[in-house]
Amino acid sequence: QVQLVESGGGLVQTGGSLRLSCAASGLPFSAYNMxxxxxAPGKSRELVATITSSKITFxxxxxxxxxxxxRDNAKSTVYLQMNSLKPEDTAVYYCNTNxxxxxxxxxxxxxxxxxxx
Numbered sequence: 001q002v003q004l005v006e007s008g009g010g011l012v013q014t015g016g017s018l019r020l021s022c023a024a025s026g027l028p029f030s031a032y033n034m035x036x037x038x039x040a041p042g043k044s045r046e047l048v049a050t051i052t053s054s055k056i057t058f059x060x061x062x063x064x065x066x067x068x069x070x071r072d073n074a075k076s077t078v079y080l081q082m083n084s085l086k087p088e089d090t091a092v093y094y095c096n097t098n099x100x101x102x103x104x105x106x107x108x109x110x111x112x113x114x115x116x117x
Contacts, residue, residue, distance in 0.1 A: 003025045004106055004107065006022045007020070008021050011116060012114070012116070014086060014087060014115055014117050015084060016085050019080070024078070024095075034071060034095065035051075036048040036078075038113075039092050040091040048067065048080065049067055051069045067080060087116070094107055
């Protein structure tokens, strides 16, 4: 079955950097679009960035210029490099992908990112 395992979260000061990793298994990784979401306390889960199977990238406005999504198909891993972190980036970050037929979403367990002011 599909498994997504995130790592790389932690505590960092404002202005610092972190690189999150998501190792995927149980799917032909290179064929799948991959996404990072985040969920802050008391808020809904929100999309952060997407990388397509063709390595085209999309970012939400808050992530543009600070975050970079990338993938290594040989390692079945997607990354999220986060720079210039702010306290409002504090959240649990989740890796996601999906099947269309039948429709199904796959999620990792999440990794906590805490940015101190």
